[in-house]
Amino acid sequence: MQKAVAVWQGKTRSNGTPITSFEVQAASGHKAMVDEPPVYGDDLGMRPTEMLLGALGSCTGVNAVLLLRKYRQPFKSLRVEVEGDQLPDWPHAFTQVRITFAIEWNGKFDAKLVDEALDQACNKYCPVDATLTRGTQIKFDRQDVRPR
Secondary structure, three states, rough: OEEEEEEEOOOOOOOOOOOOEEEEEEOOOOOOEOOOOOOOOOOOEEOOHHHHHHHHHHHHHHHHHHHHOOOOEEEEEEEEEEEEEEOOOOOOOOOEEEEEEEEEEEEEEEOHHHHHHHHHHHHOOOOHHHHHHHOOOOOOOOOOOOOO
């Protein structure tokens, strides 16, 4: 089981409205800041939707690197660009996400093997892609914490 904890930073503006920044910490100990732009937040970190696109890009990218190496394709660099179109109204869900693999080559490559590797990187081995495309059910619970 994977786990991440998002903790509200507890800050408010001088008028008493809350600042929406959260620190996210994974079980591995790594941390990231998440926030919204002004009006809702203070722009102290990535937007949650940006983090989602980044998670998809890095997940497919990790798999692409491993598969391209496995298939002995001579890549020199890899950049994964992820763009998403969102609904104009709340909850602004993504309606389409596009992934572009920008690959710099260091010699001749087999286009068919590369396409196979990228397809597998996205559609077979990436748990983020699988979570987004296979109808994951999200459940919630509430835990009431008493003041100390």
